[in-house]
Amino acid sequence: MFSRAEENYLKAIYHLEQQIQGEVSTNAIAERMDTKPSSVTDMVQKLAEKEVLSYKKYKGTLLTPNGRKIAANVIRKHRLWEVFLVEKLNFQWDEVHEIAEQLEHIQSDELVSRLDRFLGNPDFDPHGDPIPDKHGNVKRTEKKLLSECDKNQRGVCVGVKETSAEFLQYLDKRKISIGTKIKVLGKEFFDGSMIIQVGGDQFFVSQKIAENLYVQTN
Amino acid sequence: MFSRAEENYLKAIYHLEQQIQGEVSTNAIAERMDTKPSSVTDMVQKLAEKEVLSYKKYKGTLLTPNGRKIAANVIRKHRLWEVFLVEKLNFQWDEVHEIAEQLEHIQSDELVSRLDRFLGNPDFDPHGDPIPDKHGNVKRTEKKLLSECDKNQRGVCVGVKETSAEFLQYLDKRKISIGTKIKVLGKEFFDGSMIIQVGGDQFFVSQKIAENLYVQTN
DNA sequence: TTTTATTTTTAGCCTTGTCTAAATATAAGG
DNA sequence: CCTTATATTTAGACAAGGCTAAAAATAAAA
Numbered sequence: 001m002f003s004r005a006e007e008n009y010l011k012a013i014y015h016l017e018q019q020i021q022g023e024v025s026t027n028a029i030a031e032r033m034d035t036k037p038s039s040v041t042d043m044v045q046k047l048a049e050k051e052v053l054s055y056k057k058y059k060g061t062l063l064t065p066n067g068r069k070i071a072a073n074v075i076r077k078h079r080l081w082e083v084f085l086v087e088k089l090n091f092q093w094d095e096v097h098e099i100a101e102q103l104e105h106i107q108s109d110e111l112v113s114r115l116d117r118f119l120g121n122p123d124f125d126p127h128g129d130p131i132p133d134k135h136g137n138v139k140r141t142e143k144k145l146l147s148e149c150d151k152n153q154r155g156v157c158v159g160v161k162e163t164s165a166e167f168l169q170y171l172d173k174r175k176i177s178i179g180t181k182i183k184v185l186g187k188e189f190f191d192g193s194m195i196i197q198v199g200g201d202q203f204f205v206s207q208k209i210a211e212n213l214y215v216q217t218n
Numbered sequence: 219m220f221s222r223a224e225e226n227y228l229k230a231i232y233h234l235e236q237q238i239q240g241e242v243s244t245n246a247i248a249e250r251m252d253t254k255p256s257s258v259t260d261m262v263q264k265l266a267e268k269e270v271l272s273y274k275k276y277k278g279t280l281l282t283p284n285g286r287k288i289a290a291n292v293i294r295k296h297r298l299w300e301v302f303l304v305e306k307l308n309f310q311w312d313e314v315h316e317i318a319e320q321l322e323h324i325q326s327d328e329l330v331s332r333l334d335r336f337l338g339n340p341d342f343d344p345h346g347d348p349i350p351d352k353h354g355n356v357k358r359t360e361k362k363l364l365s366e367c368d369k370n371q372r373g374v375c376v377g378v379k380e381t382s383a384e385f386l387q388y389l390d391k392r393k394i395s396i397g398t399k400i401k402v403l404g405k406e407f408f409d410g411s412m413i414i415q416v417g418g419d420q421f422f423v424s425q426k427i428a429e430n431l432y433v434q435t436n
Numbered sequence: 437t438t439t440t441a442t443t444t445t446t447a448g449c450c451t452t453g454t455c456t457a458a459a460t461a462t463a464a465g466g
Numbered sequence: 467c468c469t470t471a472t473a474t475t476t477a478g479a480c481a482a483g484g485c486t487a488a489a490a491a492t493a494a495a496a
Contacts, residue, residue: 005483039484041445046482058444058491089332099326110450114307149390223453244474257454259475264452276461276474 002052004105007074008033009043010052012072012102013063046051072136072140078104079125079132080115086126087119093126124178128159138170144217146182147210149190154183155215162212170209174198183217220270222323224291226251227261228270229322230283233426241278259396290354295348296322298333304344305337311344312381342396345376346432362435364400365410365428372401373433380430388427392416400433 001009012032014065026044030037036199048055052067063071071183083104085096113134116122123139124130143158160167169183175197185202186195192207220228230250244262248255251424266273270285282331299321300375323375331352334340338369341357350356361376375398389395394416403420404413410425 003482027442035483036485037444038446038486042483045445085329089329089336091328091332095328099324099329102324103321104328105248106317108320110309110313111303111307112316114309118307221452245472254455255474256456256476260453263475283455 001107002050002070005043006047006050007070007105009040009047010063010067010071011074011078013053013061014075017063021149023062025060028162030062069136070097072138073134074104076132076134076136077167078121079129080112080122082125082127082175082183083119083122083131084115092163092168092213093160094166098124124158124209124216126159126178128157128178128216141216143213144212146184146194146205146213146215147207149184149217151184151187154181155217156181157213159214160217167209167212171213174203175201176213214218219325220288221266223415224265224268225262225288225323227258227265228281228285228289229292229296231271231279232286232293235281241280243278244400247279278417287354290350290356291352292322294350294352294354295324295330296346298330298337298340299393300343300345301337301340301349302333310381310383311386314344342376344377344396346375346396346434359434361432362413363429364402364423364431364433365425365434367402367435369402371435372399373435374399375431376434377432378430379432385427385430389431392421393419394431 007031012029014146016028016032020028023194026037030179044055044061045055047053047067051064053061053063055061070125071092078100081100082096085091085099086093091099114130116134122131128143130139130141137148144155146155146162149155157176157178159178160171176182180198183197184194185197188194192210194205194207194210195202196205221286221348225249230247231242234246238246244255244258247250247262248258252260260328262271262273262279265285267270269282269286271279271281273279296318299318300314303309303317304311309317331335334352340349344363348359363379364373367373375394377396377397378389384405398416401415402412405417406412412425412428413417413420
């Protein structure tokens with residue numbers, strides 16, 4: 001069993017590994033966890049003992065397959081709870097992180113599996129991030145900003161970057177939400193604006209909008 | 219803010235106060251929490267400092283109104299989550315305690331209030347225990363066993379004592395669940411069996427059944 | 437290649453919540 | 467009322483996780 005603190009370290013290292021693509025430094029972990037490097041050293045040594053990560057003094061750490069699986073499971077729970085909070089309790093997308101941060105540590109495989117079913121086995125959380133499956137595998141389909149899409153490209157809305165009430169309301173009005181299919185009909189290089197198709201409608205979006213909407217292309 | 223451990227002590231003392239009806243002894247707390255009396259002394263002194271309970275050496279403790287409110291709030295969360303687990307995730311009545319024991323410590327008033335609404339503002343948990351309101355007030359309507367009811371008395375099913383699958387299935391078959399209204403039509407003193415009315419049906423229940431079903435009378 | 441700057445680790449201390457063993461109150465029995 | 471039994475508290479220790487300050491490695495610059 002892993003303590004709350006240990007789970008949080010594993011999760012942080014998991015995320016940093018993906019960002020940095022390689023060994024994760026002590027300082028990087030300390031910064032992300034908002035603790036001191038000395039505390040990180042201690043914990044990382046303990047986790048190396050438990051064989052969930054490999055650690056060489058002064059060289060950084062990498063999760064072992066087992067450590068990666070544990071981290072992915074915490075993230076799975078975090079994202080499933082986020083879906084619950086938004087879909088069932090009608091929280092806004094940007095209000096759920098802190099609460100999910102607590103809920104992700106509840107220990108019960110049965111609970112997770114039932115929650116997953118209750119939510120309809122979602123693939124993405126309300127921010128558009130993929131939910132790892134029970135084995136820790138993630139559908140790794142790069143999400144990108146709508147503004148990075150080319151003309152005629154199709155994608156599925158999987159999340160937002162900015163989460164202001166105004167922006168969410170704008171999306172509501174345009175009937176854009178998680179899972180909405182979007183096709184880029186045209187792109188104006190001068191101001192970065194686009195014409196997109198959503199369902200039967202097609203309309204204009206400014207660069208500001210396009211830069212804050214994540215889509216998953218295939 | 220109160221730590222998980224502190225919340226658990228407050229909850230335990232709250233329950234003991236109700237059972238014992240008076241000052242709660244150090245040993246009683248230790249037994250209920252499965253810790254040593256010396257640990258209890260330490261914690262109780264700390265909680266007295268925080269003015270959530272009053273404590274006189276060698277004399278036992280009593281919650282202050284503030285302490286009682288905090289305890290009731292933890293219990294409120296526990297019972298709301300139990301309702302969620304049973305009603306929404308289809309857990310059995312007897313499978314939910316451990317998980318609720320974890321969920322009760324999640325900190326977010328907004329979450330609790332939304333959960334409450336999502337569940338339809340329930341008054342009782344799946345075991346028939348009353349759910350305190352947000353101010354810590356409990357509808358104190360003594361629940362009693364069906365077997366303790368007199369002839370012609372009416373009551374509402376609020377829970378069970380035994381939670382075996384067989385018993386729950388029996389209740390299912392007889393369409394008895396939380397909220398079901400029951401009227402005692404007759405009582406046989408020789409073997410403790412009863413004839414009761416449930417909805418349109420009336421049928422016979424053995425003493426064993428009547429001794430494991432809680433009803434709330436008014 | 438030295439010297440300086442940065443990163444990382446070590447050493448020692450703190451808090452929380454627990455424990456054991458010993459000391460002290462209170463309660464019970466003769 | 468005195469003695470034994472039980473309940474409770476104190477004292478000292480420990481593990482988890484964190485911090486500070488100082489030491490040691492590594493990296494960067496001269």
